[in-house]
Every structure is written in structure tokens, then in C-alpha cells.
Amino acid sequence: MHTDPQQAYLDANHLLAAGDYAGAEECYLQALALQPLHVAARANLGYLKEQQGAVAEAEFHYRQAIALMPDHPQLHQNLGALLFKEKRLAESEAAMRAAAELAPDSPTAWSQLGALLVCTHREPEGEACYRQALALEPGHARAQFNLSYLLLRQARFEEGWYMLDARWQFDHFPLSFDCPFWEGEPLNGKSIVLGLEAGHGDMIHFCRYAPMLKARGAQRVAVVCHPALRRLFATLPGVDHVHALGEALPGGWDYWTRPMHLPGLFGTEMATIPADVPYLRADPALVQQWRGELPQQGLRVGLAWRGNANFENDADRSLPSLMSLAPLAAVADAHFVSLQKGAGEAEALTPPAGMFVHPIAARLGDFADTAAVIANLDLVISVDTAVAHLAGALGKPCWLLLPDYRCDWRWMAERGDTPWYPSMRLFRQPRGGGWTPVIAEVAAALADVAIRP
Template sequence: MHTDSQQAYLDANHHMAAGDFAAAEDCYLQALALQSWHAAARANLGFLKEQQGANAEAEFHYRQAIALMPDHAQLHQNLGALMLKEKRFAEAELAMRTTIELEPESPSAWSQLGVLMVCTHREAEGEACYRQALALDPQHARAQFNLSYLLLRQARFEEGWRMLEARWQFDQFPLSFDCSFWEGEPLDGKSIVLGLEAGHGDMIHFCRYVPQLKARGAARVDVVCHPGLVRLLATLPGVDQLHALGETLPAAWDYWTRPMRLPCLFHTAMSTIPAGVPYLHAEPDLVARWREVLPQGGLRVGLAWRGNVNFENDADRSLPSLMALAPLAAANGVDFVSLQKGPGEEEALMPPSGMPLHAVGPQLADFAETAAVIANLDLVISVDTAVAHLAGALGKPCWLLLPDYRCDWRWMAGRGDTPWYPSMRLFRQPHGGGWAPVIADVASALLSLGSSAAPYPRSAPGQ
């Protein structure tokens, strides 16, 4: 191997480790210019381009590297993961099965193949792959986590909750407190704090367990949450104090845990899901103020069409734009209210033709404000984002639009309702995806609702 080429390759690896992708790319290209058959440089350049989101370039470099090292299992695995990301399922499966042929004892390869199987609705095969990975390595965190999503989607809760514990091994938002991690010990006279879940919707979903902590005898239950949730979660029965993320916290608790661990610690089964709603409430003064602002007379329907762009499956769960909801405008006597915040919020200023849409997004300072708006609505129509969780927690009728590809586990499989939120109705994409059939079904349902003599009742102030 040429010394200069190898030195450029080593320099590139150094820059890559330091996060300087531009310098790393220059050095990898230099190494390849000096020695075009430098397979490791080609492979690492493919990985670099994938991290940058340049998938076509990444694929090119991976395939070039595979031509030089056809028996390199990790290269085939990387290519398979990239093809899955691109939804090129047949090519992904070929690459993943080649990986297993080359390295049949690799738990990560079996786990990755399981993901592909589940994503393409071959769940029995996917489960077999996950279990093969765990037979090879019973502590393989990614395989446990992947299996948990499959089990929970199928309402196989007992094992599913246990497997979900693996998620903390690669948590992107680590938290720790100067107290013991709660594992279900008696709480009589003790204090406990719930740490942060990354998603606002997750916090809204799982805060419902706070009253159960009090029922276990906890003398004090505090919650650490996003600043935008503080006022809202203050309405939750059983909460003693809210702490916004980033503020100085007292070191005064006996235990701490995460909200999403509570279903496991309380041995939640389908029959014991705490589904009493509302468990969150809008502030009466805010409800009264918004009653004067929102349109009067017609059916009031809130809309939320996009979620957080940083969520791993956002491209599938979010609508491409507000225009996708244009068929809803055919419903007469409906006043739409935009609940959209962040990405897509400005689209409410230019709604589809014939859609009367009130853009209140800029006035929604936090989720307490959003709750007050929702309390004045008849219905919320939302993609799988925090607004839907909020509507469900408030007991407000909510029509939830769900993707076919990698739909979240909590909505389970094949259901038009959810035991987590009794007021929610689920509208699912058909196999293969596509929002048009979903929106058509929602538009038809909205037409029927708008023409009915008894639309959904609005909430009374503070309810």
C-alpha cells in the first residue's frame, strides 16, 4: 500500500472522529486519488456520505467497496441499512441476507433483517429474526428494543414492557438524579420525580400514571418536563411540583424514574390501561378568552398536519403540506382552526381554496394555551404528534391520521380506536402507504358529521 495513500486515509479517520466531515472527505478522496483500490477509504467515505444524508453518493461508494471486498459482512450490512432507509426493500433484503450468509453469528445482522421484515408487514419472520439475535446475544439492546415495538404493537405487553427497558442503553437524552432509580419498591411516605421523555407527546401520554404513584403511597410526586408543558401538567391530579428542563433542581427526592417506564413497573395489561379522561385540563380563564376569539356558530375543527422534523419517522407520519387536507374544505359549515406550531405553521396563512382556516399558531405560547383552544373545538384532526396526545388527554374527539410504514407501537395493529385515548378514532393508510385514501375517508366522515343534527359537544370551561 502506498505510504502517502495510507497516511491520507489515517488523517481522514482522525478528522471523521473529530466530526470534521469536510476535512475527512478531502482526505479520503486524496487517498483514493493516490490508490483507487483503497477499499477501506472507499467504505468509510460511503459511511461519511450517508451521515451527511447524501444517500446516492453513499450507495456508490458502498458498492465500489463491496466490489473490492465482496466478503466484507459489515459493508453489506451498511448497504442493507441504506437501502431500507430508501425503502428499496428487495435490495435491502438481498444485502441483509448476504450479511447473514457471511456472518451468521452476528446479532446485529439478524436484528437489522428483523426490522426489514416488520417494516414490510412480515411480523412473524421479523420476530424470529429478533429472537435469533437474542439467542446469539441475550443482552443485545437493539434487538430487545426492536422486539419490544413488535410485541407492544400486538398488545403482548408483559414481555414488551420488559424489552422496552433496553431503550435506555442508547438514550439520546440521558438524565440522572442524586437519588435511587425506582424499580417498584414501596413508596409509602417517599418522594419520587419523573424525568424527561424526549417527546412532548410522550410526556402527555405517560404522565397519566402520576395518580397511580400517589395511590402507591408516594408522599410527593414531582415532574421534570419541557418548559412548554409546565402549565398544562400542573392540572394533572397528584402532581406536587413541576420543574422545567434546564432549571436548577432540588436534590430532595428518594427515587426517580422515566414516565415511559411506568407501564412496566405497574404491570400494565390491556385491561388495566389507565384510560380515564380527561386527566389533563384547560385553564378556565384561558378557555373563556379563546371562546371570544374563535369563530361562532359552525362546527369548529382543529388541524395539525406536521410533527417535529427531528423525529426519525417524521417524513412518513407528517403530511407533505396543508394542501393535502384540501378535500376537507368540501364540508359545509365547518370552521377550521390551525393548531400547527413550528414547521408548517406559516402554511395556515395560505389555506387551500374554500377552506376557512383561522391561523392561531403564533398565539399558542405553550401547551396550556393550545389546550384552551382545543377545549373550544368540536373535533381535532391531527397526524401522530403532541397535539393528538393533548386532545386525547383532554377527552376531546380526535381523528388521528396514521402512516402505514413504521407506525408507532402505541396505536397497535389493525384498530380503528385506541385503549389509551377513548375519544380518539384512528384513520390508517392502506398497506403500501399513501395519504389520499386516508384524507378521502376523513373528508367523508367530516361531511357526515357536519350534516348531523348533533355534533360533538364542546367542553365546558375548565373541563
């Protein structure tokens, strides 16, 4: 038991840094018992509770700290960030504006405020905040990355691609190679390997640039991908070798790069987006293998309703459950096939009333299997996850369901189509969100397709 509040506070900080949350909490509480107005202990206890996911307790401690020291910008910033994650946007904005007013020379405060404004569809104001952050600190990685999303969504590609590279300053992925990073040098006679992007969808989206490296004169082009993509990527034209992450990788490369770095190096603009689909193909033997296990008549529709739960915006981009798609059951002669893997996969076993869903997903070993199934379908309906990218890359008709809140940059704004995937149709939530009108629109469109001769 401590008798000195400052020593209790210092010990708590050490325990917090070591990951001992229980010990740290005990010491912070001791410090506060000895010195109730110890602002730093109160604020750090709020941070600890936030890390534990105890949002209400974290908010309580942050607000208590602010009451004791209302002119401390970091306290307002912490509270604003917490409320932002909880989508309490008006309260978050008030806290973030207070932080920016109290610390007008803080690039982080301006970047955070900009992110909130952009998420509430005030993009010009948000951009001004990002620009202010970058005027204060030109290399501020988070402000650059946030600005890249805004610019790319608006098709302001040249600056957007440049800013997007800032993600690697704070989102490190443990894969690099013992050779120079390619920045557009001549490739004649050279070898180059494409490293890994974190998401399966990102890999599928940007692997389309690999053949362009061969067209630049590269003698040897290789791709390193997630194991679940290896067989599928063997169909990618212009690629000599496909390696799965975790395999022993050969050396001797002249250059390496990342797939999402290539649009900028190739000067991609709206008119030059490489959208020659399909650029991935299903294996004919697998297509034949799956053909007999799928509906043989009617409109065959693949469904994917949830993404990776670890994705930061998954709660908004994913449907709550398969039950959300219940209105589709009313479409006569539509036969549904589950493409849902992982979270939500078992829901196909108990679909909405009147909807039969072929629950084959447990037998899909990798994306090559999923591609073969999709090749046998007439349509894929998916939330913003890798299945949608795969359908688009295969040139299969795909209806993509998009959230209003923090919709990904690549789908741009207010479009019903996308230049990245010509076979894709976009269904967007209305302003303010909600899936009910989206599903109603999809059901009506599906009924229209089903009755066509």
C-alpha cells in the first residue's frame, strides 16, 4: 500500500506500460485516494479503462480530469477520440474542437477533427483541417493518410496516391525484402516481387497491376500473398511465381514493392484505371467439380453478409446477420448459395423463413474454390469484403452493399457503379445509414432480374 500519491502514480505508469492493467488500476486508485485532485492519475485511469473496453468508466475518468483541468488539450482530445469510436459524433466534435482551440499548434488535434468532419460528410471542412495539420507538420503520417482517403474518394488521384503511402509509417506489416524498394526505375531484364497487403480484398483489387510490371520489361515477376490466395493468383497473367506467406521465399530479387504503391507509380487516373476483367480466373476443373453441387436452374445467387470482424469499420460495413437479407426470400425462382466464411458462416444453416441457402462455405478451402463456385453463379450479392473483390475480378455480376458511415474510398461517392470493376453495381445506404432501404432496393432489383425472360 502506497503512502505517497506521486509514487503510486509512477508505479501505476510502469505497470500500465508492462501490460499489468489490474496492478496499474490499483495503484492509480491508491494515488487518487491519497490525492483526489491528481489529474494525471485520473486521466491515465481513463486511458487504462479505454484500453480494457470499459467505455463508460473511461468517459467518466476523462470528464473528471477535464473538470479538474479544463484547459488541458490532451484531455479533450482523448475524450473526443473515445466518443468518436462510439459514434457520439456531436459530443466528439465539441471535445475535438476544444482540443484544437486549446492547442492550435497540434497537428494531431487538427487531423482528428478533420477525420470526424469527413465522416459526417463535411469534406471541405475536413480537408481544411488536414491541410492545417500538414502545414504544422508536413510529415504527419496520420493526417497524410486521412487526406489520402478523401482525395482518392474524390478521384484526385495524383496527390491521393502519394499521401496513401503514409500508411506504412504507422501501419507496419512485417514483410520486406533484401533488395531496393521499387520507385519506378527501369525494369528491363530485372526481377521484382510484390509484397503483401494486409487484406485479402486489397490483394485481389491491386494484383491487377502485376501484369503491367511485365509490360514494363520485367523479366521475372513474383507475388507474395496470403495462403488462401495462392492457387487463385496462379491464374494471374504476367506472373511467373506465386508464393504464400509463411513459405521459404527465394532471394535474388532486383526490386520489391507493394501492390497499393503501384497505382501512383503508374500514374493511375480515372481514365487509365486498369479495368480489363476478368484478370483472375477460376480453374476449369474446379468449376466442373462444383457445378453438380449447386442449383441447376433458376437465378443462382451467392451471398456474403459479413466481413472480417477485426476490420476497424466492420460494424458498419457488415450486415448484423443473414436475417437482414430476409426480404430476398420473396423473390421467386432465386436460389441462394452461401459464400460466407468465418464469422456468420453457421447462419446459413438457419436462414430466414422461406429462404433456402445452400450452406457450402465450410467446404471452401481457399479463394480458388470460391472462384469456382462464383463461376457457376449468375450473381453475387455481398457487403464490402473480399468476396466482392473476387467477383469483380472474375467479371461476374456483383451487387455491392455499402455503408454510409466511413464508406471505403475506392467506391467513391454517390455512384451506382465503379470504374474498378465494370460488372459491379453499388447499393448505398441513405444519408444517416440503415440497411433496411438498401435491402428493399436489392430485393426489388433481384425480382426484376428474376422475371426477365
